Amino acid sequence: MPSEHLDVLIVGAGLSGVGAAHHIHTAFPRRTYAILEAREASGGTWDLFRYPGVRSDSDMQTLGYRFRPWTQAKAIADGPAILDYIRETAAEAGIDRHIRYGHKVVAASWSTEDSRWTVEVQRDGETVQLTANFLYLCTGYYHYDGGYAPAFPDVERFAGPVIHPQQWPEDLDYAGKKVVVIGSGATAVTLVPAMTDKAEHVTMLQRSPTYILARPGEDKLANRLRRLLGDPLGYMVTRWKNVAMATLIYRLSRRRPGMIRSFIRNETVKLLPPGYDVDTHFKPRYDPWDQRLCLVPDGDLFRAIRHGRASVVTDEIAGFTETGIRLRSGADLPADVVVTATGLRLLAFGGIRLAVDGKEIKLPETLAYKGMMLSGLPNFVFTIGYTNASWTLKADLVAEYTVRLLRHMDEHGYTQCVPVNDGPEITERPLLDFAAGYVQRSVHEFPRAGSRRPWQLGMSYANDVLLLRHGRIDDGTLRFRAAERRPVRSR
Numbered sequence: 001m002p003s004e005h006l007d008v009l010i011v012g013a014g015l016s017g018v019g020a021a022h023h024i025h026t027a028f029p030r031r032t033y034a035i036l037e038a039r040e041a042s043g044g045t046w047d048l049f050r051y052p053g054v055r056s057d058s059d060m061q062t063l064g065y066r067f068r069p070w071t072q073a074k075a076i077a078d079g080p081a082i083l084d085y086i087r088e089t090a091a092e093a094g095i096d097r098h099i100r101y102g103h104k105v106v107a108a109s110w111s112t113e114d115s116r117w118t119v120e121v122q123r124d125g126e127t128v129q130l131t132a133n134f135l136y137l138c139t140g141y142y143h144y145d146g147g148y149a150p151a152f153p154d155v156e157r158f159a160g161p162v163i164h165p166q167q168w169p170e171d172l173d174y175a176g177k178k179v180v181v182i183g184s185g186a187t188a189v190t191l192v193p194a195m196t197d198k199a200e201h202v203t204m205l206q207r208s209p210t211y212i213l214a215r216p217g218e219d220k221l222a223n224r225l226r227r228l229l230g231d232p233l234g235y236m237v238t239r240w241k242n243v244a245m246a247t248l249i250y251r252l253s254r255r256r257p258g259m260i261r262s263f264i265r266n267e268t269v270k271l272l273p274p275g276y277d278v279d280t281h282f283k284p285r286y287d288p289w290d291q292r293l294c295l296v297p298d299g300d301l302f303r304a305i306r307h308g309r310a311s312v313v314t315d316e317i318a319g320f321t322e323t324g325i326r327l328r329s330g331a332d333l334p335a336d337v338v339v340t341a342t343g344l345r346l347l348a349f350g351g352i353r354l355a356v357d358g359k360e361i362k363l364p365e366t367l368a369y370k371g372m373m374l375s376g377l378p379n380f381v382f383t384i385g386y387t388n389a390s391w392t393l394k395a396d397l398v399a400e401y402t403v404r405l406l407r408h409m410d411e412h413g414y415t416q417c418v419p420v421n422d423g424p425e426i427t428e429r430p431l432l433d434f435a436a437g438y439v440q441r442s443v444h445e446f447p448r449a450g451s452r453r454p455w456q457l458g459m460s461y462a463n464d465v466l467l468l469r470h471g472r473i474d475d476g477t478l479r480f481r482a483a484e485r486r487p488v489r490s491r
Contacts, residue, residue: 006032008406009119009132011350013037013099014044016138016383016395018086019065021095023399024136026067028406034130035095036121038104038350039144042090046083048144051165051339053194054079057186057295059215061222061238062246062390065089069235071226075219076297107353108135110378115415115483117379133415136402137382138395139350141446148343148441153319162338165191174199174337180325182317183341184210186294191341193300196309203333204312205325209284210291211264214271214299243393243461250289250388250459257287264288271302281312289388346442349382366447368431369419369477370467371457372398374447378418381405386459387432387439393461401468408473409480416481419454427451 008024010017013035024033041047046054055078056063063082064070068089072081090096106127107120117135121128147166155162160177163169165187175198181188184206192204219238226234253260268282284291296302304310316328324335354361356377366374371394372381383398385391409417428448432439449457454477458464474480 003118003129003131005116005131006034007132008033008134008136009117009130010035010136010138011105011352012044012138012140013042013090013101014138014140015046015063015082015086015392016140016385017044018042018090018095019392019395020136020138020383020399020402021098022065022067022089022093023396023403025093025095025098027403033098035099036103036105036119036130037099037101040101042096042099042101043083043086044140046079046086049079049166049168050170051168051187051191051194053190055190055297056082057190057292058246058390059219059242060085061219061235061242063392064235065392066239066396069226069231071231071235073218073223074297075222076215076217076295105350105352107355109355110357110380112357112378112416115379134379134381134406137349137352137380139352139382141346141348141384142344143347146345147340148345149340150342152317152340155320157322158320158324158335158338159322160336160338162340164340164342166344172337176200177336178324178334179203179337179339180205180333180335181339181341182206183343184208185341185343186292188341189294189296189301191339192310193296193304196304199309199337202304202310203335204310205317205333206281206312206314207316209280209282209314210294211284211288212268212282212294212296212301213264214267214302215295215297217297243389246389247460247462249293253288253293260288268302271299271306273306276305281314292387343437346439346445348446363447364444367419367421367426367428367450367455368447368457370401370454371449371464372401372468373419373478375419375421375455378416384431384457386461388459389461394464397461397464397468405473412480413482414480415483418479418481419477420479421450421455421477425451426455429456431457433457 008031010020010033017035021035056076059075060070060077061075102123104122105119106122109118117132119130119132121130147164149164174195177199179195179199179202181191181202182205188204189212192202195202222238225237269278272278313333318326318328325333327333348363366376368374371384374380381402383395385394429451430443431446431449432443449455
């Protein structure tokens with residue numbers, strides 16, 4: 001099967017993939033590369049999700065790229081604005097010309113003898129092959145085909161539509177209807193206030209509460225700094241200010257959870273009607289940051305509750321009826337439309353089958369090196385962002401490290417690099433040490449982390465700046481190999 005050869009092959013044209021391509025394209029203008037995208041559009045998450053109110057769950061000063069300032073007034077941006085930002089970034093650098101749509105990568109096999117990857121791609125009903133010196137996966141970590149939907153009892157009895165936000169129908173009419181949103185995570189707290197513009201009433205039905213913190217939709221200080229210092233410098237200062245604040249809150253949450261719990265509760269009380277049962281509906285069973293903290297811009301969820309357009313019910317589902325949901329408490333919750341904001345299904349590396357020299361790689365048998373490479377897989381990088389901060393903070397650092405790594409290999413004539421775990425004292429741990437249900441359901445299918453560096457998936461941006469932006473490349477764990485010179489045979 002004839003194949004095309006590239007220096008770097010990037011999989012995924014979302015936020016991470018476009019950022020990775022920008023770093024590669026800028027650092028190595030003569031290197032050949034392509035981005036393979038299974039869907040027919042770029043943008044990844046921000047093109048896939050179309051539900052009402054879809055927005056970032058972190059500020060754009062950290063969700064934006066380090067190399068391209070976010071210049072809009074809103075710090076908590078909506079999905080279409082983020083999608084435009086990604087596509088404009090790609091277009092300005094000419095990266096969009098390197099994206100190949102409708103190319104689904106199904107398998108990748110490394111040859112040590114040839115120092116290259118052979119990648120199998122499904123395109124227009126046929127399988128084609130590409131080869132590359134370096135494979136860079138920016139596939140995210142969840143199924144694009146569908147989200148997680150529990151098997152609710154008697155759901156088939158319900159007369160109205162039951163919708164998962166990941167497959168939002170364009171023609172859904174919920175005007176004047178009673179809507180029940182099942183869930184209490186980032187998607188649910190976004191949907192509930194957004195749907196109150198048309199719905200008669202929106203109810204958030206949760207099994208247990210989540211930590212929710214209101215935050216201004218606009219960062220006035222960020223906008224002022226950009227006016228005073230210019231976009232690049234003002235953006236950088238705000239970025240580090242936001243990183244510092246998020247880091248402080250996270251560390252206090254881990255070290256003094258009672259203090260942060262009290263702070264969030266007090267802020268919540270201020271935004272809800274007098275006498276509201278805060279401890280039933282907004283007092284989680286776990287400590288802050290055991291699961292991701294949900295942000296609501298300008299307190300929109302609390303405002304919708306205060307104005308009577310939305311409500312929260314904390315109960316469990318006993319089953320569906322023709323006209324709604326029957327709860328464990330015995331109460332009936334009427335509904336015309338039900339939205340199951342019940343989470344994601346994780347999928348490691350887009351489900352791509354990996355092999356090295358003909359041997360299949362089983363991901364749970366590998367260790368993640370610096371949270372971006374895998375033991376035993378040469379010339380291979382992946383992006384998994386932070387769970388306690390913006391995804392792009394880590395994505396940018398991974399791309400910067402990859403550029404440094406490729407330059408190091410060029411300078412020394414290396415054609416291969418591979419992390420090797422030969423330390424018997426290393427014990428294995430889950431790659432994503434996070435209590436959220438969507439993580440716990442599938443984390444066993446992912447690579448593992450180790451008990452110490454460099455085999456840990458760090459969750460501190462400041463530490464990763466030192467490790468990935470400034471740390472040694474040749475650290476003794478990453479092994480390099482130069483191309484072997486093959487003997488010339490006389491004719």
